[in-house]
Amino acid sequence: MQTLSTLAGVQVRRAAAFPEKFADNPVRSIALDTLQRRNAAIDAAFYDVGAITPEETPRLAFWLAREGAIVLVPPSGQGALQVFLEPEAFFAAGVPVAALAVAGVGSSALGAAAFARNVADVLEAPVAAVVSGYGLADVMTEALGGYFWFGTLNSIRHLFEPLDAATKLFTRSEHAAELSSGAVWARTSKDTRTVVALLSDPRFQPALLIGHSKGNLVISEALYALATDPDQEALTAALARRLRIVTVSAKIGMPPPFRQVLDVIGQWDWFGALNSRPDLEADYTVPRAWHSTNPEFPLGLGIDVKAALRHVLPMFDRPRPAGKAAVPVFADLSQRATAALAAATLHGRAGAVPTS
Secondary structure, eight states: OHHHHHHHHHHHHHHHHHHHHHHHOHHHHHHHHHHHHHHHHHHHHHSOGGGSOTTTHHHHHTTTTOTTOEEEEOOTTSOOOEEESSHHHHHHHOOOOSEEEEOOTTOOHHHHHHHHHHHHHHHTSOEEEEOOOOOHHHHHHHHTTTTTOHHHHHHHHHHTHHHHHHHHTTOHHHHHHHHHHTOTTOSSOHHHHHHHHHHHSTTOOOSEEEEETHHHHHHHHHHHHHHTOGGGHHHHHHHHHHOEEEEESSOOOOOTTOOOEEEEEETTOHHHHHTSOTTOOOSEEETTOOSOOOTTSGGGOSOOHHHHHHHHGGGGGSOOOSOOOOOOTTTTHHHHHHHHHHHHHHHHSSSSOOOO
């Protein structure tokens, strides 16, 4: 199976890179390496990692759990993917992208790249993927049940971010950037901050946002952070006019200005249903499918992302209802809490919202 071959290659190269990671930050390497290896294996089950070539896996091995990294993924056969640690490095490459993709589940760069490759193949254009990452804040949240209830407990993940930030003080490669930006004690996760930074920059002009599982929540958090910021009203309005949003495997609410949203979920996806807003109806239910997007998933239960996208993208151009019902007061509390944390970071400290 191509999935096992790709995963084996990534894990071998990850093991080879461990001494360098340990030298860079022994605290995080010891605390997280085993869990991050587990998550890479989880992502191999949930994403079409066979779409990543053996030549590309070395680029991902060292960055398997680097939260907030941006992976530039071209369509299959049109060049190798590239990894950027910061938005400015990504913009310096000068490659326009058709979409922004955010994966979830194991939150590794491998899963993010595989998901983005599927999207890029459909759009026939490069796609930017933000790595959700997995740090000590995620460990604490998972211990409280957040692995299965990311919608309910995700705001707690952000409250643990200072713990994650404290361990980064031992990281030589990130320490200077974090200090210079004021992000050392940021109270929102770096994946969310990276999506906010990309969407806030006029050089970033994708027409599509797409997420899978927890990645949908990261997208929603970023949009809520912008939509609730009084200084970003014009930007929010421009984004709402331009962006089309597809959520896969979890129906997550978006801020009211963003009405071009299509929700895709598997017919047998109880995991995604548990983490979805119950008042949102799926726009497309994939027959006989579960939470995975790996076509090699046993019993054919994986969602074929490419087939699903080809089915739903034309729906944006068809007549649709004027708008969904008003958002209930209790809805999207996690995203609203994250937006409040972002506002506190912005207005409670000098400088702009941290993006690194």
